[in-house]
Amino acid sequence: MKILLLGYGKMGKTIEQIALDRGHEIAGRIDINNRTDLESLGKSDVDVAIEFSSPEAAVDNIRDCLKRGWPVVCGTTGWLEHRTEIEELCRQTQGGFFYASNYSIGVNLFFRLNKILARFMKGYPSYHVSMTEIHHTEKKDAPSGTAITLAEGIIEQLPDKKRWINEAEDQSDAVSIESLREGTVPGTHLVRYDSDVDTIEIKHVAYSRQGFALGALTAGEWLVGKQGVFGMEDLLGESI
Ligand SMILES: NC(=O)C1=CN([C@@H]2O[C@H](COP(=O)(O)OP(=O)(O)OC[C@H]3O[C@@H](n4cnc5c(N)ncnc54)[C@H](OP(=O)(O)O)[C@@H]3O)[C@@H](O)[C@H]2O)C=CC1
Numbered sequence: 001m002k003i004l005l006l007g008y009g010k011m012g013k014t015i016e017q018i019a020l021d022r023g024h025e026i027a028g029r030i031d032i033n034n035r036t037d038l039e040s041l042g043k044s045d046v047d048v049a050i051e052f053s054s055p056e057a058a059v060d061n062i063r064d065c066l067k068r069g070w071p072v073v074c075g076t077t078g079w080l081e082h083r084t085e086i087e088e089l090c091r092q093t094q095g096g097f098f099y100a101s102n103y104s105i106g107v108n109l110f111f112r113l114n115k116i117l118a119r120f121m122k123g124y125p126s127y128h129v130s131m132t133e134i135h136h137t138e139k140k141d142a143p144s145g146t147a148i149t150l151a152e153g154i155i156e157q158l159p160d161k162k163r164w165i166n167e168a169e170d171q172s173d174a175v176s177i178e179s180l181r182e183g184t185v186p187g188t189h190l191v192r193y194d195s196d197v198d199t200i201e202i203k204h205v206a207y208s209r210q211g212f213a214l215g216a217l218t219a220g221e222w223l224v225g226k227q228g229v230f231g232m233e234d235l236l237g238e239s240i
């Protein structure tokens with residue numbers, strides 16, 4: 001498979017390594033400094049584009065790929081206010097678009113566990129829910145995309161929670177997400193239910209970027225030849 005890497009930072013480089021180990025080719029490595037290199041690539045030069053850049057760059061990158069007929073796997077977080085527009089463009093161009101706030105299998109299991117726990121907790125209003133996410137100091141967005149997905153899973157289940165806020169402080173109608181930035185932490189997420197007498201806590205800790213990168217590459221392999229808008233539930237189906 002010929003892979004175009006859009007964003008050649010920590011994730012782009014990790015994906016490249018796994019892709020080469022699996023026998024794929026790299027059709028191009030596009031970073032902020034060489035975006036004009038895209039012009040030299042035709043439709044048949046790229047089987048799939050994998051986009052891990054920055055919140056400001058992602059939307060233009062995705063648009064450029066869809067307009068050229070390249071399917072896109074996007075992992076960049078912090079741009080989702082444009083999601084409807086991108087999904088519409090994907091349909092208009094009859095293209096393929098795949099997005100996940102987190103590509104690791106472990107986090108996708110954790111998403112499922114989070115919803116099940118929230119459903120249990122619905123009957124126990126004496127427990128107060130809150131979340132913490134911890135990432136490296138280079139991370140540009142807060143809260144993390146993963147934390148937002150977790151919060152949405154909780155809001156779906158708990159009738160008193162209508163929104164999330166990116167503050168450690170409490171508001172009764174909101175799930176509070178505390179964002180901490182420490183050293184080189186790849187990604188840690190905690191969901192906590194506190195009562196006066198105890199705490200129930202679930203936690204996912206990524207040890208490296210390997211899980212994210214392998215998941216994104218697997219999504220790319222799966223997306224080739226498909227038309228439409230997809231996410232991890234389509235890739236993992238009943239297995240998760
Ligand atoms: N969904 C998931 O599973 C995961 C998502 N992420 C998300 O992926 C994104 C990237 O993460 P990460 O690799 O750690 O970040 P990095 O900052 O290490 O890499 C991003 C790269 O994109 C480049 N870039 C900036 N603007 C453009 C542009 N217009 N076109 C192409 N490239 C550009 C940056 O260049 P420069 O440095 O010169 O600005 C940088 O090299 C983040 O949004 C992060 O939250 C990360 C891990 C997992």
Ligand SMILES: O=C(O)C1=N[C@H](C(=O)O)C[C@H](O)C1
Nearest residue numbers: 077101139144145146186187
């Ligand atoms: O920026 C990161 O590094 C990560 N970003 C994603 C997010 O915002 O959830 C996924 C992962 O936690 C790493």
